[in-house]
Amino acid sequence: MDTKEFDLCLTDSERRNVSAAFEMIDAIRSSWTEPQAGRPRLETLLAEDFVSFTPTSDSARQQRLDKQEFIDLIRNQRSQLKSDSSLQIAAHTAHGNRVATEVNSEMKYLDGSSVRNRYHQLFLFDSTGKIAQYRTYMDSAAIVESAATQGEALVRSFVVALGDASPELKKLTSEHFEFRPADGSAAIGVDSLLEKIAAVRKKAGKFGLYPIEGGLVVGEGMASVEAQAPTGFVHSFVVSFDNDQVTNAIEFSSGILEVHP
Amino acid sequence: MSESGSGARELTAGEQRNVATAYEQMAAAMAGWRDAEEGRKRLEAIQSEDLDWFTPSANPRRELHQGREEYIKLVTEFQFDYYIPGSKVEIFATTAQGNRVATEMISDIVLKDGTPYTNRYQQLFIFTPAGKVQVYKLYMDTAIFIRDDNRATAKIGDDFLYALSSGGNLGIRHLLTDEATWQFNNLGCRPVTMDKEAALKRIDKLQERLTGYGFSPVVGSAIVNGPYVTVRAKLAASDLRDRKAVASEHHFVIKTEKPQESSHAGRILGGKIVAVREYIRGGSLPEV
Numbered sequence: 001m002d003t004k005e006f007d008l009c010l011t012d013s014e015r016r017n018v019s020a021a022f023e024m025i026d027a028i029r030s031s032w033t034e035p036q037a038g039r040p041r042l043e044t045l046l047a048e049d050f051v052s053f054t055p056t057s058d059s060a061r062q063q064r065l066d067k068q069e070f071i072d073l074i075r076n077q078r079s080q081l082k083s084d085s086s087l088q089i090a091a092h093t094a095h096g097n098r099v100a101t102e103v104n105s106e107m108k109y110l111d112g113s114s115v116r117n118r119y120h121q122l123f124l125f126d127s128t129g130k131i132a133q134y135r136t137y138m139d140s141a142a143i144v145e146s147a148a149t150q151g152e153a154l155v156r157s158f159v160v161a162l163g164d165a166s167p168e169l170k171k172l173t174s175e176h177f178e179f180r181p182a183d184g185s186a187a188i189g190v191d192s193l194l195e196k197i198a199a200v201r202k203k204a205g206k207f208g209l210y211p212i213e214g215g216l217v218v219g220e221g222m223a224s225v226e227a228q229a230p231t232g233f234v235h236s237f238v239v240s241f242d243n244d245q246v247t248n249a250i251e252f253s254s255g256i257l258e259v260h261p
Numbered sequence: 262m263s264e265s266g267s268g269a270r271e272l273t274a275g276e277q278r279n280v281a282t283a284y285e286q287m288a289a290a291m292a293g294w295r296d297a298e299e300g301r302k303r304l305e306a307i308q309s310e311d312l313d314w315f316t317p318s319a320n321p322r323r324e325l326h327q328g329r330e331e332y333i334k335l336v337t338e339f340q341f342d343y344y345i346p347g348s349k350v351e352i353f354a355t356t357a358q359g360n361r362v363a364t365e366m367i368s369d370i371v372l373k374d375g376t377p378y379t380n381r382y383q384q385l386f387i388f389t390p391a392g393k394v395q396v397y398k399l400y401m402d403t404a405i406f407i408r409d410d411n412r413a414t415a416k417i418g419d420d421f422l423y424a425l426s427s428g429g430n431l432g433i434r435h436l437l438t439d440e441a442t443w444q445f446n447n448l449g450c451r452p453v454t455m456d457k458e459a460a461l462k463r464i465d466k467l468q469e470r471l472t473g474y475g476f477s478p479v480v481g482s483a484i485v486n487g488p489y490v491t492v493r494a495k496l497a498a499s500d501l502r503d504r505k506a507v508a509s510e511h512h513f514v515i516k517t518e519k520p521q522e523s524s525h526a527g528r529i530l531g532g533k534i535v536a537v538r539e540y541i542r543g544g545s546l547p548e549v
Contacts, residue, residue: 006359013268055365055381056402093363093385096269098356100363100383102317102398116319120383120400122356122365127268135365137383139318140404148486182448184543214516217491219484224491224514226538234444234452236512236540238482238493250493252512252540253446 007094013129014094020045021099021123024131025089031074033083042071047130054136061140070134082108097125113153115146148218155216155223155239158246163209163227165197174245182255187248200256206230233259275392276357282307283362283386286394287350293336294344300337308332309393316399323403332397345371362386376413380405411485417517417532418483418490426475428468430461436534438518444538448545452538460537466549471507473498479510488517500547509544513537 007015024045031038050067065073085108093100103119117139124133154172161169170190178187188196201207207229215226225237236252272280285307293300312329340348348370356363366382380401387396417436424432434457437443443460446452455463468474476494484491491514498507516536 009270009273009359011268011270014270054402055383056405057367057379057381058402058405058408060408061404091361093356093358093361095272095356095358098354100356100385102385104319106319118317118319118324118400120317120363120385120398122363122383135383137365137381137400137402139316139320139323139400140402141323141407142318142320142403144404144407145320180542182542214489215514217484217486217489217514219486222484224484224489224512226514226540232451234446234538234540236446236514236538238484238491238512250542252510252542253448253545254450255448255542259449 003092010094014096016129017097017099017123017125018092018094020125020129020131021092021101021121022089024123024134025087025101025103028074029085029087032078032081032085035075035078039071039075042074043067045131046070047126047128047132050131050134052134052136054138054140056140080109082110084108097127099123099125111150113146113150115142117142147220150244151218151221151223151241152216154241154244154246155218155225156211158239158241158249159209159211159225159227159237162193162197162249163207163229165194165201167194169194172246174242174247177246178248180248180250181257182251182253183257196257204229204231209235229256229259231259272357276359276362278392279360279362279386279388280355280357282388282392282394283355283364283384284352286386286397287352287364287366290336290340291349293333294340294348295346297337297341300341301333304329304333304336307394308397309389309395312394312397314397314399316401316403318403343372345373347371360388360390362388376409378405378409413532414485414488414490414517415483417534418485418492418513418515419478421513421515421534421537422476422478422492422494425464428475430464430468433464434461437537438533438535441534442536444536445546446538446540447548448541463549467546470501470547470549471498472501476511490515490517496544496546507544507546509546510542512540512542514540 027038027041046067052065052070056062087105089101089103091102101121103121106114106116108114119136119138122135123131126132158172161172173190177190179193180187209227209229211227217224221241223239225239226234228234233254235254235256238250240247289300289303292303308329310329313326314332315324315326318324350366350368352364352366354365364384366384368380370378382401385398386394389395421436424436437457441457442454444452444454476496479493482493493510493512496509496511500507515534518533518535
């Protein structure tokens with residue numbers, strides 16, 4: 001059954017609500033490419049007391065956005081998303097002031113990563129046909145997994161750059177990055193660390209760090225790393241990170257500098 | 262039943278029947294938690310034999326398509342065995358159109374080991390012309406399963422440190438599978454891998470040699486992902502032979518055997534350890 005035939009039974013206001021739900025998804029998409037066009041469309045569609053949230057029983061993830069916060073969130077996505085990201089309503093169910101929409105998305109990020117998701121959204125309309133609530137039920141595990149994947153990529157790059165004494169390490173670490181050696185001596189910054197690892201490489205001839213199987217355990221903002229050197233020693237680190245930079249690393253046995261003093 | 266508001270059309274008889282059937286499915290599921298036979302009978306009456314039941318996801322590991330029998334088994338076997346009386350699901354709003362009914366629902370469940378499991382859903386039921394449930398899509402907050410899995414896995418890490426600090430080794434013996442391995446990396450040394458019995462012997466010897474052999478977890482240090490939990494803990498003991506203080510920080514990487522797949526039913530606490538890898542900083546342990 002096509003959408004038009006499926007919607008024949010709807011009242012005029014129900015049909016208006018369905019159109020508004022489709023218009024909102026289209027306005028979100030256009031905000032990614034033409035923010036000047038997207039914002040006024042969202043302003044028109046959303047009620048002044050609009051609220052958006054993802055229903056969850058997890059207090060740590062509960063977040064409610066008002067109209068301006070929601071519009072800002074969509075606008076800010078533009079700086080992270082590629083223009084061929086997609087958001088598409090696959091099917092809808094409407095009655096009275098409620099429209100439920102099944103939506104598929106593929107968010108393609110400028111850093112090359114992408115997240116696909118499936119949603120069952122609920123739009124609640126006020127009596128004037130404005131969207132009063134936007135509840136996004138979704139496969140939220142996809143978001144958590146995506147964050148973990150990004151964290152894992154950062155930490156893996158950090159460990160490889162550390163083993164190679166690569167200047168790339170500077171890009172991967174924050175301004176106040178600290179490395180705390182396994183022997184419990186004072187923390188050192190990235191420049192001193194690079195110097196020491198370069199000396200180890202010079203002495204050892206061949207040196208590098210390669211995460212062992214199961215040796216990257218990445219949580220929220222923190223990761224455990226176990227990496228083996230060609231010498232057979234396993235070096236372990238607990239790495240903290242924030243956004244896209246490593247903020248500190250705590251070294252455990254076997255200390256690189258103990259093994260290659 | 263529905264916060265349908267003004268301008269709502271009157272539902273047709275077929276739509277009303279579909280809404281009633283969606284409510285009946287959840288009531289039948291709850292009946293199955295108390296009385297497996299009743300649950301089966303009621304679900305067979307309303308679900309199509311070729312029911313397609315799944316949680317929509319772009320990840321094929323999570324979008325597992327299952328049939329009527331699997332759904333009935335989940336309700337009448339797993340949930341019957343593991344949920345305490347009073348556990349419930351409650352539809353609080355519906356949206357019906359044609360052969361589709363969307364229902365918003367809350368679950369408030371407690372597993373028999375005392376673990377609460379609650380979730381928020383917007384389900385979608387698609388009906389056959391005869392009014393049987395043909396497709397049942399369970400959209401829900403799937404990150405809850407990651408949180409609950411992580412909590413259960415973190416508990417294994419807590420139990421491990423507690424047992425390791427207990428002054429005996431029966432607790433650790435119970436936590437490790439028979440095939441478990443323990444790798445110890447002393448400072449500046451290559452790793453030494455022990456089987457379970459050798460690892461337990463090492464703990465015995467350390468307990469004999471060190472007074473106060475026990476670990477205080479570093480608050481907020483646990484990292485959990487999949488079957489792994491890693492935790493940092495501090496040891497402050499003294500060597501009985503020379504009375505010297507032994508102080509070090511340990512990093513334990515613990516691999517559990519618990520399967521970490523998302524489920525529709527909450528996570529049971531408990532689980533065994535298949536591998537421990539122990540690292541140290543700021544000191545070293547005596548060779549025993």
